[in-house]
Amino acid sequence: MNNAASTSGDLPGLEASAKVSPSAAMPAAAARPRVKPVDRSQLTWQMLDVERLIEPEHPARAIWELVGRVKLEGFYAPIEAVEGTAGRTPWDPRLLVSLWIYGYSRGISSAREIARRCTYEPAFQWLCGLGAINHHTLSDFRVDHAGSLRELFVQVLGVLSSEGLVSLERVMHDGTRIKACAGSDSFRREERLKEHLAAARQQVEAMGDPREEEPARKEAARRRAVRERQERLEQALEELEQIREAKRADKEQARASQSDPQARVMKQSDGGFAPSYNVQLSTEASHRIIVGAGVSQSGSDFVHLIGAVAQVEQNLGNKPAQVVVDGGFTSRENIMAMAEQGVDMIGSLPEANPSSAGQQRQRGVSEKFHLDQFSYDAQQDLYRCPAGASLTPKGREFCPGVVFHKYVAKAEVCAVCQFRSECCPGNQHHGRSVVRAVHSPVVRQFAEKMQTEAAKSIYRQRGAVAEFPNAWIKDKLGLRQFRLRGLLKVGLEVLWAALTYNIQQWIRLSWRPALAPANN
């Protein structure tokens, strides 16, 4: 059937005068909808009120305001351009600081991404006044001002403190591992690192003298990458020595990452292992403000507490009155050190006695022969085992906050004992030994304090306060893996993130937007 004829030709049975228009004659479902056409061939001007790109209560305004309230002399100092002279005018550090903080607050830690968003996203456009910022400028700025960034972190703490948001009555300290910018498969032994280094040196030599010619941009970037690779490999060989010492590993076994030589393989919260850094955060309990932030290559937490307390004092002029930590930090050394400094420490004391139930269970000792089944005779200074044999003193070991007294049974007595396999399995040549731990008064007082309900109640608050910024920095700011490499640069990333977190807390708790937006 000819559809054209049926829709546009004469309809049978109708006079010409009674004809209806084709569209009226068509069933409704067959009518073509009428829509506005898109015209992309036009040129047009648009009015844009930059000030109104974002609403008055937008966090970008708060960041701009707070950064404007602190002194940024350290950031301005390297600027050589001065008023009235020729030359390129650099971007205002206040803007670059604000862009990075706003970027981190949105979970963006890439300089390229921030530069891109400055071209279309209202808050970024508002911050830079529609200016186009090169990602190299942003990238260099993030790492070129280590001292000034620390000063800025302290100044922001000062602002928060002046508004009553910081109290050092109680500070919770915790550590969290953040993955390095390196894969697990980037670790190499010394021999392989030397091979790669030799190849990299050959590549660098083949490139010739960098001063002789001005290569094209792509080629220059390639050459820079080759040189950086050589530097990383040289650093990896240097780091190997430290790794050997720290792990007491054989020369052949020690391995360093050729991507980030200063990263270390650390255990993760999910039980796996990955190249990481150990991020240490001190958080005050009243408003969960981060009062100290640091990064370490050591996977152990307890070595960081003394330094963390010192950093809080450096940042705010006073030590915390009380510091709350988990078992990873509660070593006897730390208990003694905190007591010496007049800092009240709250934490769980791990049992370090070699004769503790846990340790004996690990050695396969039956519960019937754990230390608590041996009786101590203080008058004669000896132990009696469940079979009635005596264990006499055999030396002492002095450790911070504790003295370990060792007692040993006669080997010939244990050798013929019917309980030998339950009491000292695997011990073929010596008598059974036990250790009595005599804690210093400070450690005893700490242990007694931790038995009280008041101390237990404080300790129960630890997780909610100390782990909050860790989770925020990872989940909200997206810092689950560092973008930069090396201890110094990842330390700066942590500082940017901690600064962003604190400013977000200030916005949430204290900032009130101006009634009318002002572009000052």
Ligand code: SF4
């Ligand atoms: S093995 Fe030695 S210490 Fe153990 S129950 Fe026998 S005699 Fe006592």
